[in-house]
Amino acid sequence: MxxxxxxxxxxxxxxxxxxxxxxxxxxxxxxxxxxxxxxxxxxxxxxxxxxxxxxxxxxxxxxxxxxxxxxxxxxxxxxxxxxxxxxxxxxxxxxxxxxxxxxxxxxxxxxxxxxxxxxxxxxxxxxxxxxxxxxxxxxxxxxxxxxxxxxxxxxxxxxxxxxxxxxxxxxxxxxxxxxxxxxxxxxxxxxxxxxxxxxxxxxxxxxxxxxxxxxxxxxxxxxxLDMLPHDAIEPYETAVLQTTTWLRAKNAGLFRTYKKHGDYVTINEKIAAVTDTYGKEYFAVLSTVNGYIIGVNNSPVVNVGDALLHVGCV
Ligand SMILES: [Zn+2]
Incomplete structure (x- = not known):
């Protein structure tokens, strides 16, 4: 004891x-x-x-x-x-x-x-x-x-x-x-x-x-760890991500994504956009990798280089 x-x-x-x-x-x-x-x-x-x-x-x-x-x-x-x-x-x-x-x-x-x-x-x-x-x-x-x-x-x-x-x-x-x-x-x-x-x-x-x-x-x-009483424990499906990549803004403006958190995205897929503030320009954000979205920038006003989406790759 x-x-x-x-x-x-x-x-x-x-x-x-x-x-x-x-x-x-x-x-x-x-x-x-x-x-x-x-x-x-x-x-x-x-x-x-x-x-x-x-x-x-x-x-x-x-x-x-x-x-x-x-x-x-x-x-x-x-x-x-x-x-x-x-x-x-x-x-x-x-x-x-x-x-x-x-x-x-x-x-x-x-x-x-x-x-x-x-x-x-x-x-x-x-x-x-x-x-x-x-x-x-x-x-x-x-x-x-x-x-x-x-x-x-x-x-x-x-x-x-x-x-x-x-x-x-x-x-x-x-x-x-x-x-x-x-x-x-x-x-x-x-x-x-x-x-x-x-x-x-x-x-x-x-x-x-x-x-x-x-x-x-x-x-x-x-x-x-057998610290709490339990019946059989169902195995939990975890996706193991070896690497992660930040997709960054190539243009300043207003950012929005078309994907949901946790979604799987593929290379060159259009997954988000940055528009200028005055409705003149639209810049598509393409994924550079195949992977899952594990982080989203919830601040829509972005400068060049700001982190937009964090993607994890299996
Ligand atoms: Zn913390």
Whole structure:
């Protein structure tokens, strides 16, 4: 039987409770915490981490984990432990901002430092207090700026443990993704911990498909790890995408696409258009590859070179 201790709070086997990973002071003297809900089953098993809100404007993951909490996983967990942190970057969430107040991206602050910038301190707390306890995790994100991502998981394909874990979670697409320097996923991997990145939806917008797919993935993963009771688990069809390509605007103007998110497109197929603002010119956007649309720019006013559509190739 093993207990979990986070920031001085002990969660015994068979117990579930909220605790604060840390608290951070605001300029007015108030403190903002990073709450975590820890469910520790009586029987030993894997420790799974679910995190969202690393970027404070990415709401879909926060809502996904809120719904997971509402499903009262704690009452059904039959082995192992689950740590749920719905908002890692609470300060940026308060401001509906991707970045921290000093402009830093928290997901480029890892592994952090005890006495560093605010982002470095939050990263340090995640590295020191959370990662040593877990076996695997899923970090929930959405597209940055006004990019709307079709639900997909990102991991490094040459790491078989990551690919296996991704298939146990299940998402419509699995994308090969190299590590980014100073990211949570990369620094977790250095500690031997597999973190998948789940990308779905658009910042500051709730997206039903993103949330539903994410929630089902959490439950499917816990069932596949025999942490939740289950009958036979139906295999999930995931399209594995080896490479991805951004189709970029060759002309400035107003952008619209004729395709739906997740659609398959073929080389030279007319899939979108950019028109000038005054009804004089029309520029067709042709796909340069065969693949699935996994990202759409929802901001219709584009400059030359702006990202329009993200296409993933099998
Ligand atoms: Zn993000």
């Amino acid at each position: 093993r207990t979990l201790e986070i920031n001085g709070t002990i969660v015994k086997p068979g117990k579930a409770q909220w605790l604060n990973v840390n608290t951070y002071s605001l300029t007015v003297g108030a403190e903002v915490a990073m709450p975590a809900y820890v469910i520790n089953a009586k029987a030993d098993g894997p420790v799974v981490l679910f995190t969202a809100g690393m970027h404070g404007d990415e709401i879909n993951g926060i809502e996904t984990l809120r719904q997971l909490l509402q499903k009262k996983v704690a009452q059904h967990l039959q082995r192992g432990a689950v740590i749920i942190i719905p908002v890692v970057n609470t300060i940026s969430f308060m401001y509906k901002s991707r970045a921290l107040p000093d402009g830093k991206d928290l997901n480029r602050c890892f592994p952090g430092a005890k006495n560093g910038s605010l982002g470095a301190r939050i990263a340090y707390d995640m590295m020191q207090k959370i990662l040593p306890l877990i076996d695997v995790g899923v970090d929930f994100h959405t597209g940055g700026a006004q990019i709307n991502n079709y639900p997909h998981l990102r991991c490094k394909f040459d790491e078989h443990a990551s690919v296996d874990l991704a298939k146990q979670f299940g998402a419509p697409f699995l994308v090969n993704s190299e590590y980014r320097e100073k990211s949570f996923r990369k620094e977790a991997a250095r500690l031997g911990k597999t973190i998948l990145v789940y990308e779905a939806g658009e910042s500051l917008r709730l997206n039903k498909l993103a949330i539903k797919t994410g929630l089902e993935g959490c439950e499917r993963l816990l069932k596949n």
